[in-house]
Amino acid sequence: MFAARRNTVSTIIATGGKRTCGIPNKPTNCSDDPAGRMTSEPLDPTLVFARTAAGEEAMAQRTRVVQRNNRMVLILVDGNATVADLCEKTGNVQLTENALIELEGDGFIERRAETKSVWRFTGNVGSRKQPQAPRPHSEFSTFGPSGVSTPASSGLSGTPETQIIPFPNVRPGRPAPPAAAPAASGPAPSTLTPGTLTPSTLGPGSSTLGTSNASIVADELAAESVMPATPATGDRPPLLTRLRTWLARGREEAGPDLRPIRRGRRRWTLTWPMATMLGLVLLGAALLVGALLFPYASYLPEVEAALAQSSGRPARIGAMRISIYPRPGLLLEEVRLGDDGAADQLSMASLRLRPQVATLLSPQVVFREAELIGITLSAATFDGLAQALAASATGSARASVIQVSLSDAAITFGDLAVAGLAGQLQLTADHLLESASLHSASKNLQVELKPMTGGGVTVKLEGIAWRPAPKSPYLFDSLELQGRISGPEFMIDRLEGRIFDGVLRGSSILRIGNKAAVTGDIAFERINTAALVAALGFNGRIGGEAKGKLSFSSSADSLPDAIARSQAGGSFTIHRGHLGGLDLAEAVRRFSVVPLTLGGATRFEELSGVVTLTPGALRLSRLNLSAGLMHATGQIEVSRELQLRGRMDVMMTRRRADYTAMPVLISGALASPLTQTAH
Secondary structure (H helix, E strand, O other), X not given: OHHHHHHHHXXXXXXXXXXXXXXXXXXXXXXXXXXXXXXXXXXXXXXXXXXXXXXXHHHHOOOXXXXXXHHHHHHHOOOOOEHHHHHHHHOOHHHHHHHHHHHHHOOOEEEOOOOOOOOOOOOOXXXXXXXXXXXXOOOOOOOOOXXXXXXXXXXXXXXXXXXXXXXXXXXXXXXXXXXXXXOOOOOOHHHOOOOOOOHHHHOHHHHHHOHHHHHHHHHHHHHHOOOOOOOOOOOOOOHHHHHHHHHHHHHHHHOOOOOOOOOOOOOOOOOHHHHHHHHHHHHHHHHHHHHHHOOHHHHHHHHHHHHHHHHOOOEEOOEEEEEOOOOOEEEEEEEEEOOOOOOOOEEEEEEEEEEOHHHOOOOOEEXXXXXXXXXXXXXXXXXXXXXXXXXXXXXXXXEEEEEEEEEEEEEEEOOEEEEEEEXXXXXXXXXXXXXXXXXXXXXOEEEEEEEOOXXXXXXXXXXXXXXXXXXXXXXXXXXXXXXXXXXXXXXXXXXXXXXXXXXXXXXXXXXXXXXXXEEEEEEEEEEEHHHHHHHHOOOOOEEEEEEEEEEXXXXXXXXXXXXXXXXXXXXXXXXXXXXXXOOHHHHHHHOOOOOEOOOOEXXXXXXXXXXXXXXXXXXXXXXXXXXXXXXXXXXXEEEOOOEEEEEEEEEEOOOOOOOOEEEEEEEEEOOOEEEEEOO
């Protein structure tokens, strides 16, 4: 063993002196290579390494392979990549080869069977056998001088760990290289025949494999020896042969000019479900176009006759068509039911009818819903609507209706109107009118109408956060009204509203005709006078919490004019308030006979008096003001032009009895009153 190691070291020194075993800055010591290989030579680029069981375990344990370069190469080894592939991946040939040598020496990787080698060593590399003296190279090996040829028997007389592997180039389907001169000592391995493959030919070492293995190898070689023998000059063919093969392969790979396959456009196949759906869509479209283009004008007289017969009133229709949006149905426009100029004539912008399809061919057509759009309801027209529904409920009517709805409707009494309502008509089991429930668009106003026996309508109105007009300064927090409309009179039996932080309660009677008249009584309490005068446009003139009673009446040509010209009278009391722009105490203190604009305000605990409201002025009389030590009485009048005129007798109460009153005259504009002391 030691002799073999000395020969190896001497060989390395003789070839070039000090060398390295593939590891930078590491002196060569063949004992570092457990296999006894000459690591100074570069690795075969076509060599393939695979991980052993120890290498797989080292992959999972980071502490087994500490060096970063070795671990990286161990990860890249997969049993398929050659040494050249690994060097290309890492980009450092020297580092990769050194790592492969160290990993192989540690038993983490092993060389796979070389496909181009004639002999394959099947011994375990990791067995750490002692290095043996190098044997002469076989003539079939690519290592060593090409001119030196040794007998084949020397190669076959080795250890029992060798076996005969046929050349790849003598397998079926491969051309045989030119024959070479046989060796002098015996037949070359390329020219072996079944007759020559005997135990004596294989040498004494082959007897240890057994006769069965020898016979199997002999049979395989006999089957492959039918191809012409080729010389064992090396695995790689000559350069000229390789060049011709490469050119021929290039022409075969080029082949004809192949164009990409162009597939035609995908053809849509019409399945039964798709065909059914398409048919339904086309049928619906055809029906829609037919319904829109149908000549309805030619059938308009028949529809008018049917409507007149069902309602018991003369009927006129301006136009007729099919409506799709917002709900499908038959739309009749400019509908008039009743005599022209009559008070009970029903007039609506349009009438949408939604019939039951099953009754279209029956003697009596039943409509699921009749929508009255843009109808104006008064007491007379409400009675007319009830009569029309009663006529359609008879068995002889050509048309009947199940449900009636209203949209964009208005309720009127004379010139007063509440518009923008929508709702439903409640019908009895006999399809007679029972009531109408309407509401505004924001649903802050609810109106219920019921017909009365003998004519007339009962009205119930409820509002929350409601204004009489869109820009009205009067906002009712809540409003409840109950009344009756009979002929030209609207009798409000109960009125209760919460406005200006207070409560209004009262009753009224409104009359229309040749002369419109308004009469009624109102009681109010906890009214915020500052908010009231601000709504009237006199911000800051007076403040406090008021209560009192008013009676009003008026007459005019129209009801709105009668309300605007109302005359009212009553009493009032204001607690904890003030008079803005009028400082009575300062006027007494200055005692000026010249009118002065003093400004300021007079605060009081209580102010009571009588109020009289006329179309031309507001008069406050019998005023009694209490403000601590000051008491005042008098009257003030505010004209239509917002001019003040009045007198207040101011008396200052002191410790001693002093009942002398100082008269203060008030004049000027309401925005800046003038005061002066009278003699």
